[in-house]
Amino acid sequence: MTAMTDRIERTVELRASIERVWRAITDHREFGEWFEVDLDGPFAAGEVSTGRITTKGYEGAPWRVQVTSMDEPNVLAFTWHPYDVDPGVDLSDEQTTLVEFRLEANGTGTRLTITESGFDGLADPRRLEAFRSNNEGWSIQTDNIRRYVDG
Amino acid sequence: MAERSLAQDDDRAAVVVFAALGDSTRLALIRRLGDGRSHPIAQLANDLPQTRQAITRHLAVLEQAGIVTGEHVGREHRYQLRPDGLRTGRDYLDRAASQWDDALDRLRHFLDDDPTDRGDTQ
Numbered sequence: 001m002t003a004m005t006d007r008i009e010r011t012v013e014l015r016a017s018i019e020r021v022w023r024a025i026t027d028h029r030e031f032g033e034w035f036e037v038d039l040d041g042p043f044a045a046g047e048v049s050t051g052r053i054t055t056k057g058y059e060g061a062p063w064r065v066q067v068t069s070m071d072e073p074n075v076l077a078f079t080w081h082p083y084d085v086d087p088g089v090d091l092s093d094e095q096t097t098l099v100e101f102r103l104e105a106n107g108t109g110t111r112l113t114i115t116e117s118g119f120d121g122l123a124d125p126r127r128l129e130a131f132r133s134n135n136e137g138w139s140i141q142t143d144n145i146r147r148y149v150d151g
Numbered sequence: 152m153a154e155r156s157l158a159q160d161d162d163r164a165a166v167v168v169f170a171a172l173g174d175s176t177r178l179a180l181i182r183r184l185g186d187g188r189s190h191p192i193a194q195l196a197n198d199l200p201q202t203r204q205a206i207t208r209h210l211a212v213l214e215q216a217g218i219v220t221g222e223h224v225g226r227e228h229r230y231q232l233r234p235d236g237l238r239t240g241r242d243y244l245d246r247a248a249s250q251w252d253d254a255l256d257r258l259r260h261f262l263d264d265d266p267t268d269r270g271d272t273q
Binding site (some may be wrong): 008010012014015016020023024025030034035036063112114116119 | 246248251252254255257258259260261262263265
C-alpha cells in the first residue's frame with residue numbers, strides 16, 4: 001500500500017507556549033482531560049500506560065499504550081492498538097500503530113504535529129471489522145428479501 | 152424509463168450478491184479470505200466438509216458476484232477478496248483521522264480555557 005493509507009498526520013498552531021503544550025500532553029491528568037481518558041499513573045518512557053476511556057459512548061473501554069519516547073519538550077511517542085476497534089476483540093497479538101506528538105516553538109505559540117503510522121500492519125483486524133459490519137448489513141438485507149419473497 | 156432500467160440493474164446486482172452470501176460455506180470462505188491475502192483453493196477448503204470441487208463452485212459464485220477474484224499462479228488457482236467488494240480500509244483510516252481532529256479540538260479548548268496560562272501569570 002502507499003503512504004497515503006499508512007499514516008494520518010495533523011498539524012495545529014496553538015497559542016500556548018511550548019512548555020505549556022508539553023505539560024498538557026505529558027502530564028497524565030492534563031492529557032486525560034482533553035483526550036478523555038482516566039489514566040492510572042504518569043507517563044514514563046519505556047513503560048506501559050493503562051487507564052479507561054471516558055469519551056461518551058466509549059466509557060470504560062481500556063486504554064493501554066507503550067510509551068516509546070519522551071524527549072522534553074519536543075517529542076512524545078507511544079504505540080497502541082487504535083481505539084476505534086471493537087473492544088470485544090483480543091488484539092494483543094496484532095500489530096500496533098505508532099503515535100507521535102511533535103512540538104516546535106513558533107513565535108510565542110506552538111506548532112503541534114500529530115502522526116499516527118503503521119496502519120498497513122493492521123490489515124487483519126481492519127478487514128475483519130469491515131467484514132463484521134458488512135455481514136450485519138447483509139443479514140438485515142437478506143431478511144428483507146426473504147420477507148419480500150415470502151410475501 | 153432509462154432510470155427505471157438502471158434501478159432494475161441495481162436490484163439484479165444486489166440479488167446476485169445476496170444470493171452469493173446466503174450460504175454458510177461461502178460465508179466461511181469469505182472469513183478465511185478475511186486477511187486480505189490470496190489463498191490457494193486447497194488451503195481454503197481445508198477442514199471444510201465439502202469436496203474440493205464443491206468449494207471451487209462456491210468460489211466461482213463469489214467471483215461472479217464481485218466479492219472475490221481468482222487468478223492462476225503456476226498450477227495453483229488462488230483467490231482473494233476484492234478490496235472494493237467489502238468496505239475498504241480507507242473508511243477505517245478516515246474515522247481514525249476524524250477522532251484525532253476531535254482530540255486536537257479538545258486540546259485547543261483545554262489550553263484556551265486554562266486559567267494558569269492567562270496574562271495575569273506573566
